Amino acid sequence: MPGTRWTSYAMIGLIFVLLTACGGGPGPNASEASADGKTDGQAAAVPASRMVEHKFGNTQIPAQPKRIASIQLEDMLLSLDAPLVLANTVGAGNYLEQELKARHVKVLSDGKLNYESVLQAAPEVIVASDVITQEEYDALSKIAPTVTYNRRTWQSSILEIGRDLGVPEKAAAVMKAHEDAIKQAQEAVAKAVGEQATAALVRVTAKDLRLYFPAAPGEKRQGYATVLYHDLKLVPDPLVAQLQKKEPARENANVSMELLPQITADYLFVTVGSASGTAEELQKDLDSFAEIQKSPLWQSIPAVRKGRVFTVSAKHWISDGLLADEMKLKDAVKALTSQ
Missing domain, CATH: 3.40.50.1980 (Nitrogenase molybdenum iron protein domain)
Known part of the structure; x- marks a missing residue:
């Protein structure tokens, strides 16, 4: 997959550290806290984060993220009404481009992976096609927790995404409607x-x-x-x-x-x-x-x-x-x- 590289990933890492220091990321005990800030000792109903296993390893992500950047997976994410803030599509004239813009999602449609624009969108999670390279994955992970899925086998991937983003019922419902x-x-x-x-x-x-x-x-x-x-x-x-x-x-x-x-x-x-x-x-x-x-x-x-x-x-x-x-x-x- 073609990608535009920053000459220094250190710059991305530095900005990410600054964002985290300002409260932009979960603390070391995030997995033990609930979505409303209570600890697990206070009978929390919803965990603050979950661990997701994917092609490039295991990644901790917010249990119910509010700002998601898509790297070529906007079809499944739109199907789930995910809170997208950015979509880096496959190329120009994408079949979902008008729908994305109608939802006020920033669209990058030149087919290149633009790290600066992803960073500016301030996503809590990046959801990417697993066709990205290890180098691209590492760069994206410096911006926000990044998880990947197989676009070709979307029928199973959409259920995995629904589970990982905390909307499994929505994923099951859209698949049932599709089968109908x-x-x-x-x-x-x-x-x-x-x-x-x-x-x-x-x-x-x-x-x-x-x-x-x-x-x-x-x-x-x-x-x-x-x-x-x-x-x-x-x-x-x-x-x-x-x-x-x-x-x-x-x-x-x-x-x-x-x-x-x-x-x-x-x-x-x-x-x-x-x-x-x-x-x-x-x-x-x-x-x-x-x-x-x-x-x-x-x-x-x-x-x-x-x-x-x-x-x-x-x-x-x-x-x-x-x-x-x-x-x-x-x-x-x-x-x-x-x-």
Whole structure:
């Protein structure tokens, strides 16, 4: 992950020490005190802090933090109505950017890790994607207690975050509502296209074409095509199954233009660009797709000939999270039930 480094982490450490000295952090006996300041000998109901185990070790955080900085985990944190003060998103044009700004959350959207801005936000806790490096983790930890979670396996991570931030019931409730939404969407799609309809998800960039696979065996709900194949129970195109069998450890395969006519799916979903791409990069990707669409090879795809191609935004389709998946569900249901 790209990151902007301060030339001296000592500066961060010094400011953090000063903040702590002014009462900005918990004292040495914080784990024994309740949220209302009472000691454990006074029958406290809520602990002041809890220990969280994560990829980079064990970290003590406030039991119910009021100021949270997100490093690429804003989807799950917004789902939980967490008190965000800053979001360092994956890149420009993030699918949650407007929602974050509406909640008066400072958004850093250039894809770089900006320590100075994180420091200025004065978070009590930093909640980060575990794709950050050890060096980045160490720098963030000098600003505030930092814990990390796996964004790709968000279905379990959102429950872990809810537990660690003191809102386990909220996490369970949003997951239950999501499962209910999946069930309703699945029924609507089955009614519209039947239970054996085939589908494929193609991603187009200026560099390549990629065909996305269902989750690998043992990974029930992981991958960008999860909504199509797992949630909506659409059948993977035969070419998808064939390519996945050759490379089971991958979640997609690069495909040549010559393979396009072999995509015989009833419905074809196409996403252009990436979640983090700039406007200029997206335009290049769109130009590339426009050229592909002119090709006889593209025109020979059955779904193209039948008008069953649906273009969807890479900003949320090539992203992981409850809110991203709900947007994918809405896209797919709208497309498939309008046929």
